[in-house]
Amino acid sequence: MFTTRPELAGTFGMVASTHWLASSAGMATLEAGGNAFDAAVAAGFVLHVVEPHLNGPGGEVPIVFARGGSGGFAGRAAVLSGQGVAPGAATIDAFEALGLELVPGTGLLAATVPGAVGAWLTLLRDHGSLPLDAVLRYAVEYAESGHPLSPRVAATVASVSEHFSTHWPTSAATWLAADGAPPAAGRLFRNTALASTYRRLLDAARGPSREAGIDAALAAWYSGFVADAIDVFSRRPVRDDSGRDHAGFLTGHDLASWRAVYEPPVTTDWRGWDVSKAGPWSQGPALLQTLAMLDGVPGLAPGEGAGQQAPPAEVVHATVEAVKLAMGDREAWYGDVPDVPLDHLLDPQYTAARRALLGDTASLTLRPGAPDGRPPRLPRHVTNPSGSFSAGAGVGEPTVARTGEHITERDGTTRGDTCHVDVVDRWGNVVSATPSGGWLQSSPTIPELGFPLGTRAQMFWLDRGLPNSLAPGKRPRTTLTPTLAQDRSTGRWLAFGTPGGDQQEQWQLCFWLAHTVRGLDLQAAIDAPAWHTTAFPSSFYPRETVPGEVVVESRVGDDVVADLRRRGHTVVVADAWSLGRLSAVSADPSTGLLTAAANPRGMQGYAVGR
Secondary structure, X not given: OOOOOOOEEEOOEEEEEOOHHHHHHHHHHHXXXXXXXXXXXXXXXXXXXXXXXXXXXXXXXXXXXXXXXXXXXXXXXXXXXXXXXXXXXXXXXXHHHOOOOOOOOOOOOOOOOOOHHHHHHHHHHHHOOOOHHHHHHHHHHHHHHOEEOOHHHHHHHHHHHHHHHHHOHHHHHHHOOOOOOOOOOOOEEOOHHHHHHHHHHHHHOOOXXXXXXXXHHHHHHHOOHHHHHHHHHHOXXXXXXXXXXXXXXXXXXXXXXXXXXXXXXXXXXXXXXXXXXXXXXXXXXXXXHHHHHHOOOOOOOOOOOOOOOOOOHHHHHHHHHHHHHHHHHHHHHOOOOOOOOHHHHOOHHHHHHHHOOOOOOOOOOOOOOOHHHOOOOOOHHHHOOOOOOOOOOOOOOOOOOOOOOOOEOOOOOEOOOEXXXXXXXXXXXXXXXXXXXXXXXXXXXXXXXXXXXXXXXXXXXXXXXXXXXXXOOOOOXXXXXXXXXXXXXXXXXXXXXXXXXXXXXXXXXXXXXXXXXXXXXXXXXHHOOOEEEOOOOOOOOOOOOOOOEEEEEXXXXXXXXXXXXHOOOEEEEEOOOOOOOOEEEEXXXXXXXXXXXXXXXXXXXXXXXX
8 A cells, every 4th residue: 555654653752743843843842841732832833933824823723632641631522712703893884884795815804813822822831741931942943043934935925925015014024025025945034023022922921830921921912012012003904805905903902801712522423433523613513414424325334445545436426415515504503603503413313314415416506404493594695606796815725726736816815724733642642733824925914023913704704693693702613623533442542634724624534534434544544535525605705616516636536537527526636646734643542552644745744753
């Protein structure tokens, strides 16, 4: 069987992420005596520095984790939500007064409270063992002394350099040379303003205990110098996707009022595995719904196709059709509201009725269900996809274009993306996190801080009365969705995830089926050919849908492509190694082994461990 790399195995610790420097920083933290939580935080802050086109301190991060040993979180999955909320002044009325029907994908109007730093520091305070300076040192060093700029960062900056020079001078000052030239790939790049921000954070981290020092750092970020700089900068109008200049709604008070929160996960049983995701303020339960629909589908019996890297066409078809149904429910029912009918959406009777809709041909319409008899309601843009919404210069999240390349729009803007990190240690602690947002290309750099704000509010609808309608203090329904699963028969933990916007659940599904059904090891399952559909509303401006479209890596084979087309799918054949940026770690107490693997696509993700 072909794999690009071996599955790593050891007993001390494993770190896997979307960038080798982050993985190495996490491993160095484990070697220094830290635990998985310390290592995840170290890696997370490095990702802010080395993948700034994919995430940043102005963004967000959901984290799923389990603790080894004893204590309140021991032996069970938990969620830490680092997703910030809409500002107090961000109302539907306020956007309507600006003449907007969608929240722009760039600029300041789409900013939510930056949640990433709050979540990382909360995780460190409550579950880590090291002081802040011990885990932040790697990010400070790479920001201050420089890191080799990845080709994708350089390409992203080049694609928006004209926009920076014309409309976002603070971003131009950070990223462009004096003559307006973008930075070259491979050269050392320094972000001294961000390094200064982190050093000021360390200076603030004083107190009689480790925990008190981290609390002081949190206060500096959300009530001190960072919040003050964000408040001032948000009042300055900047150009956004609407083609006009707008100031933002975010204030220092919004930051001071926010905290990262712990929540129970949504968990379902799939063939003896407890699969845990964040709640319906994320798209995480869509994977659980999809798995439930696929249980009992021919071609997906346990061990079916054992050892095969590519599944047959009927399996690809079934997964695509199940995803469409789950995403229809996502659009109608998911959001940061208390009345999401999650028990009904995951109920076996409802699942069976949805499974019965999986026909032999491609469905071309969005089909949300009616859990508990409640009629679904969709946004007007979804029910009238050819309406007045323009396909403008939106900055969405998908990792790849339909050609399999990093997306660059005709007008030069570049879609953002996401990172991922998984860590497991010798004490049985396991962490999976998907940081994103605060992309260098989506909002102008705050000069005093060295990073931009996020634009996650673009995921809200401006229709009233929907689960994902915009409201102050509400989380947008995010696409960020790490996964934690436990095999009840062995106690084995498996943490995994990927960047990719709306495709995150789909690429994780490809991995999951390759690993648990076809029996491939972690690396082989990541290397296996992937696919996804875009036949449901995008979560990102301008919220496009492509009915019937399925994107497949060419390695699925000509026979599979032909079969899918015969079934009515519009098949786009992407490059052989283009879909997904998965990483995964595992801890199996029945063998004492820790394992890890990372994605070779893009030649940037690596796993390390011993």
